[in-house]
Amino acid sequence: MTTPGLDLSSLGWNESLAAELPGGAVPARVARVDRGAADVITTDGHHHAAYGARLRRATAEDPVNLPCVGDWGALTLLSEGRYELDSILPRRTAFVRGGVARDSRGGLSGDSKGQVLAANVDVVFVAEPSMHATDFADLGRVERLLALAWESGAEPVVLITKADLVGEHLAGLLDDVAAAAPGVALHAVSSLTGEGVEVVRSHLDGSRTAVILGASGAGKSTLVNALAGEEVMETQRVRAGDGRGRHTTVHRELIPLAGGGLVIDTPGIRRVGLYEMSQGVDLVFSDIEELAEGCRFGDCSHESEPGCAVLAALESGELPERRLASWRKLQREANWMAGRTDARLRAEQTRKWKIIHKSMRGRSRP
Structure with missing residues (x-):
């Protein structure tokens, strides 16, 4: 729970957002999304806010308008004392993946649909695991996630996680990934030994928000725990035999870190479609x-x-x-x-x- 009297600037609130807030509304940041409702953080703590009529109409017109983790919203305090999420403030950045809608018969409709995975993010950490010497990084997946990261407007950073498992092969692996990610910061990280964790933390100075994206078993939740200095996300042991982790996270969640900054943990992404690419x-x-x-x-x-x-x-x-x-x-x-x-x-x-x-x-x- 958030301590009452929280300064929202520690979550990224600023004058630009304040100028967009409707009169009489209560500002809140979306920490988690459920069907028809969201867990939000306000100055007086965590609240569960159902979507108001205005927001439901907007989301019916376009799924991209659906609230997502990292959004800033305008709350209305109802007479019975509960909050309602009335609207989403303009997004500074948005990580959107594409998909294809299906018609009523289950066939492809040809209508492009986007899903916003995270909003108002400053840094996109693309987590690619290094398991052992015989397992190569999926460079195609790294390139695909980087395309979406650049398009979001956030700063992309590639993390080679579980770096302690590759030993002397790490340097070659980093060279291969660097060639697939020109102009992007690249760090080797081991949440187990602590290698690279402080370097990752340096990208979250002040109230910056990061989202961690990658396949199941990439060590995203373990990294979040290492950044938080405590177990805030459930993790599972690495499987014997192939060194891979098992997917644990089933929802996206915004986690404020005690040392400053915020991080969004995400479920493992199986399919990542491009959406409205410009550059x-x-x-x-x-x-x-x-x-x-x-x-x-x-x-x-x-x-x-x-x-x-x-x-x-x-x-x-x-x-x-x-x-x-x-x-x-x-x-x-x-x-x-x-x-x-x-x-x-x-x-x-x-x-x-x-x-x-x-x-x-x-x-x-x-």
Whole structure:
């Protein structure tokens, strides 16, 4: 529980947010989300607040409007003494993953849907576990999460967790991951030995908020406990035989740390779809973008064109084939999602005009 009289600035509250707060509303930060309600933190403690009518209407129009962990909300104090979550304040950053909606028959509808995993985050920790020498990091997963992290507006940081399990192979593993994450801070971390924990903590100075993302068994909850200095999240032992952990966290939760800063623990992510990419993929593959500047043609697709600097780098071994294949895959997915989003927006606009036209015809009748 939060101590009554909590200074919300320690949770990230500032003048910009205060300017967006409706008159008479109580500010609160969303710590956990349930169906139709959220656990929120206010100056006088934790509260369970049901969604108000205004918020329910907004979420019915677009799932991205659903409250998520890290959001700042406006509460209304009802006459019976309980709080109601009336609206969500504008998000400074948002980590959104894409998906595909299903129609009433269970088939794919072709309508792109996004899910906000965390909001108002300053740092996205991409946690990739290193199990043992024969197990390589999933570089494709790292690149995919980094694309979403860059797109969110937060600072991406890659963490190689369970670093104590790889011994002398750690340096090579770090080199491989660094090549897949140009321009991104990279740290080796062992929550068991304490290696790298203080470096991770340094990214949370003041009231900064971080979200930890990664696969099940990446050691996210163990890292949260190490940062908190106590067991605030339940963990499970590593399985014998393959060194992998078993998934424990089943919900996202905002955890204020005693030493300052906040961290959001998340369940292991099995599927991470891109959503409305503008520059996230380009930033992850900045090395390919730089090579492309040397191509003979400005619209080079890097497939078979003469004078392609990207293909030349591939031929010389400067650019790994895996890296180019990953770039092509994420580019295709980002373009597909953009097309789905455009189709949805066009359909919504057409529907609105039909309603307006029908209304106008009704008025013109004698």
